Amino acid sequence: MSAPFPFSAIVGQDEMKSALLIAAVDARIGGVMVFGDRGTGKSTAVRALAALLPPIRLVAGSGFNADPDDRGRYACDPVAATGKAVTGAVPFIDLPLGATEDRVVGAMDLEAALTRGEKRFEPGLLARAHRGFLYIDEVNLLDDHLVDLLLDVAASGENVVEREGLSVRHPARFVLVGSGNPEEGELRPQLLDRFGLSVEVRTPGVLAERVEILKRCDAFERTPAEFAAHWHKADAKVLKRIARAKAGLSGIVVPDAVLELASRLCMAVGADGLRGELTLMRAGRALAALEAVGTVAPVHIARVAPMALRHRLRRNVLDETGSTSRIARAVEEVIGG
Known part of the structure; x- marks a missing residue:
């Protein structure tokens, strides 16, 4: 493989x-x-x-990727109760x-x-x-x-x-x-x-980016192992960021003022329900964890707002600027630059 x-x-x-x-x-x-x-x-x-x-710990032979430390939750999988613990991708x-x-x-x-x-x-x-x-x-x-x-x-x-x-x-x-x-x-x-x-x-519109993509794809196709080895250190840094963020996620503080900003932003763009606010809160917390800071700040909400809200906007026939532009305007008004 x-x-x-x-x-x-x-x-x-x-x-x-x-x-x-x-x-x-x-x-x-x-x-x-x-x-x-x-x-x-x-x-x-x-x-x-x-x-x-x-790699994650698995029960060998389990069709449910059973966690060896949580065997009791897989009553429909007889293998989970007695199978050997192994590691897998x-x-x-x-x-x-x-x-x-x-x-x-x-x-x-x-x-x-x-x-x-x-x-x-x-x-x-x-x-x-x-x-x-x-x-x-x-x-x-x-x-x-x-x-x-x-x-x-x-x-x-x-x-x-x-x-x-x-x-x-x-x-x-x-x-x-x-x-x-x-x-x-x-x-x-x-x-x-x-x-x-x-x-x-979108398809890259910058010539230098397109050329760089061609170079990397060609290098990967010709010598995949060497190409992967070249990028191993950079990937290891990403892996460390994810592991550190997951470990510290529960300790990230979301101040009331930031929650208020998230709600005001959702009201400003007319998002239905509360899923938008919940997603803003969770995504902002995850982003803060990835950046190894202990408190969610307005800048984190501003950065995740397009991802969390663009698909939750009501269609406005009088505004054809697109959902991303509408969110950018609301962020500017509610949170500022």
Whole structure:
């Protein structure tokens, strides 16, 4: 298996990389939706981040990526109770557009039922993505009921299956990343709103960036091991930032004044519900943790505001400047430069 493209070697796309790092620090944010052109490094960035993270402890043979320190939560997996603890890579699951609901959530193991008369649960893609990343390319073309289901599980951290005489409940904590091109179909607003962060990626318009991308892609294709070794030190720094941020996340202080700014900002842009404010708070805290500061400041809220709010704005037919520009104006008015 070839080495993955190094996360630090990705040219540009800073907002997408920041959103992925924030989601990796705090999975409760609810995943990342990436809109943009084809061939702009969306899946490459997600795979690179998953490969960058340190190995996790698993139960050997478990179809649920069971945590050896939490065996009691995997009642539907007999292997979890007695299997040997090993280490393995952080899971990265690519969900195909044609996937059925049974393949996604899991279903009865028909072979065991027909040959041995056993009622066993066959884990689905949600179980395989547990403790890792679930990536959906062209999520706007996926059936709405599947998107709704995925978002429910991503938010709750648990998959519940009630069908065919089965009643199964198992952990399913993962970072959900969806990508799509708006020109090929839009995601319903009520589903889009449930993604924690939304970012926009575009084909680079700077000649020097395009040339640098060509050079790095060519070097990676010709000598992937050497290319990865060259970027190892930079990736190690990113890994240290993530580990330090996750360890210190619970100690980050969010002052009342910053919470008030987040609420005023959501009111200023007309965001429905409270998901926007919750995401601003959590993303601001994760960003502060990544920067190794103990308190969330207004600047952190200003920096995560476009990612947290652009997909939550009501459409204003009298304002065609775009959601990002509307948020920038609101940030200037509420928080200042």
